[in-house]
Amino acid sequence: MGDLKSWWSYTARPRVLILSALGLIVLWELAVDFLRVPSFLVPAPSRVIGEILKNPMWYWGHTYYTLLATVLGFALAVIIGVVLAVIIVYSRTAEQTIYAALVALNSIPKVAIAPLFIIWVGTGFPSKVTMAAVIALFAIVIDTVLGLRSLDPELLDLARSMGARPRGILFKIRFPNALPSIFAGMKVAISLALVGTIVGEFVAASSGLGYVIVTAQSTFDTARIFASLLILAVMGTILFFLIDLLERWLLPWHASQRHQEQPEA
Amino acid sequence: MSPYIRVVKGSKIYRSRRGDVHALEDIDLEIRDSEFLSIVGPSGCGKSTLMRCVAGLAPISSGEIWLKGSRVDGPAQDLGVVFQRDLLLDWRTVLDNVLLATEFRGTRNAATEARAVALLEKVGLGAFVNRYPWELSGGMRQRCAICRALVTDPPVLLMDEPFGALDALTRDDLNSELQNVWLESRKTVLFITHGISEAVFLSDRVAVMSAKPGRILKIIPVALPRPRPLSIRDSVEFISITGQIRQVLAQAGAIKG
Numbered sequence: 001m002g003d004l005k006s007w008w009s010y011t012a013r014p015r016v017l018i019l020s021a022l023g024l025i026v027l028w029e030l031a032v033d034f035l036r037v038p039s040f041l042v043p044a045p046s047r048v049i050g051e052i053l054k055n056p057m058w059y060w061g062h063t064y065y066t067l068l069a070t071v072l073g074f075a076l077a078v079i080i081g082v083v084l085a086v087i088i089v090y091s092r093t094a095e096q097t098i099y100a101a102l103v104a105l106n107s108i109p110k111v112a113i114a115p116l117f118i119i120w121v122g123t124g125f126p127s128k129v130t131m132a133a134v135i136a137l138f139a140i141v142i143d144t145v146l147g148l149r150s151l152d153p154e155l156l157d158l159a160r161s162m163g164a165r166p167r168g169i170l171f172k173i174r175f176p177n178a179l180p181s182i183f184a185g186m187k188v189a190i191s192l193a194l195v196g197t198i199v200g201e202f203v204a205a206s207s208g209l210g211y212v213i214v215t216a217q218s219t220f221d222t223a224r225i226f227a228s229l230l231i232l233a234v235m236g237t238i239l240f241f242l243i244d245l246l247e248r249w250l251l252p253w254h255a256s257q258r259h260q261e262q263p264e265a
Numbered sequence: 266m267s268p269y270i271r272v273v274k275g276s277k278i279y280r281s282r283r284g285d286v287h288a289l290e291d292i293d294l295e296i297r298d299s300e301f302l303s304i305v306g307p308s309g310c311g312k313s314t315l316m317r318c319v320a321g322l323a324p325i326s327s328g329e330i331w332l333k334g335s336r337v338d339g340p341a342q343d344l345g346v347v348f349q350r351d352l353l354l355d356w357r358t359v360l361d362n363v364l365l366a367t368e369f370r371g372t373r374n375a376a377t378e379a380r381a382v383a384l385l386e387k388v389g390l391g392a393f394v395n396r397y398p399w400e401l402s403g404g405m406r407q408r409c410a411i412c413r414a415l416v417t418d419p420p421v422l423l424m425d426e427p428f429g430a431l432d433a434l435t436r437d438d439l440n441s442e443l444q445n446v447w448l449e450s451r452k453t454v455l456f457i458t459h460g461i462s463e464a465v466f467l468s469d470r471v472a473v474m475s476a477k478p479g480r481i482l483k484i485i486p487v488a489l490p491r492p493r494p495l496s497i498r499d500s501v502e503f504i505s506i507t508g509q510i511r512q513v514l515a516q517a518g519a520i521k522g
Binding site: 152154155157158159160161162163164165168172173176177179251252253254 | 317340341342350354355370398
């Protein structure tokens with residue numbers, strides 16, 4: 001009984017989310033019906049679902065393409081971003097060069113540099129991964145730098161009094177201390193990676209949900225656009241919650257999720 | 266008994282635009298082997314600065330500090346430090362926190378782990394070995410921090426107002442536990458506090474400091490028999506010593522007599 005109860009409370013958030021989404025869909029269906037909205041403007045949800053069910057494997061193929069590019073781009077951004085952040089925090093020169101360059105680069109709307117990457121990397125799958133990584137990278141670097149820097153100076157004193165070397169301090173204190181901040185960056189970055197993939201697919205592609213949307217637009221196939229949007233929304237939500245789950249699993253100690261049960265002295 | 270920690274004409278000057286601040290001025294102090302020495306003084310008298318200098322965490326501006334036979338010129342290796350805040354790492358269990366220093370030194374093994382568990386059991390944390398710091402109360406957290414300082418069995422223990430953040434009753438508990446630990450291990454202890462009663466209860470000698478500049482006004486011996494029960498604080502002898510300390514502080518203008 002206790003397990004069931006804790007499972008029930010643990011799933012409260014997704015349950016509310018799913019229920020409110022379902023409510024919205026019902027409202028949408030009714031609105032389209034009663035207001036007689038032409039389906040080339042806004043198709044009813046039943047038509048959108050029907051569109052997906054008409055050709056599920058075709059949709060899955062494009063979904064898989066977009067999902068893979070997003071996840072690979074995200075992973076690349078996390079690896080490169082964390083390494084860059086460590087270099088920035090430990091080297092003054094790197095801070096003044098790499099960090100400054102990153103901030104300058106970030107002020108360019110990254111959508112605008114997509115065509116450049118198509119020229120450099122080609123129109124294929126790698127350019128989508130690259131776009132996802134480029135857009136996601138900044139969030140990871142910023143939050144990781146912030147996390148690595150937010151070390152209590154007294155903690156550093158403690159480590160030094162124990163004879164710790166810089167490497168030990170990085171791996172045993174500085175890095176674990178930065179993990180909550182890195183996860184905050186990852187939650188932002190996963191959504192950005194999806195944006196990057198879609199932008200890449202808009203510019204030049206022959207697969208992926210971004211490609212499906214662009215081609216459907218040219219034939220006024222609104223149901224197909226909505227079907228792709230629905231899949232993207234579900235994908236984005238699931239990816240976000242997977243990272244949230246990973247955080248809960250890896251950082252049970254993190255302040256935002258600890259229980260407030262304390263024994264007496 | 267030979268001096269274990271020796272501070273010779275130690276001065277620490279912080280330079281700022283408004284002029285130099287003499288945090289420490291001409292400190293001469295000797296702490297004998299296996300002696301428990303406390304430093305009491307008003308806040309801002311430089312007692313924490315002195316501890317940081319002895320630990321090698323901050324350089325002194327002039328003078329010398331010796332630990333056993335060697336001059337301190339960087340973080341010293343064979344001492345344990347306890348700070349006012351417990352500074353436990355949230356992501357490590359109690360046991361892993363206590364073993365932190367052994368990991369930095371590459372000496373974590375079955376023997377040091379057994380020692381850590383024994384230390385934790387001694388301070389009543391035997392059942393909390395695998396718990397996380399946020400599951401512990403303030404007093405338990407500071408006990409854990411003391412075990413962490415003792416795990417490498419250093420000959421010297423430096424404590425910077427370790428019980429300053431605790432409530433009075435928990436503080437009493439920890440004072441008497443610290444005495445027991447000290448009686449068993451006989452480490453050389455430099456204990457920084459602003460609690461006069463705490464200093465007298467724990468110490469063999471109490472050094473009284475004044476602020477601006479930070480100077481040692483007087484060193485007062487505490488010749489009370491050990492082990493001391495908490496009730497000794499109500500005895501005439503005890504009160505006469507705390508009275509002496511208050512008088513020294515009042516004469517220096519540090520407190521209102």
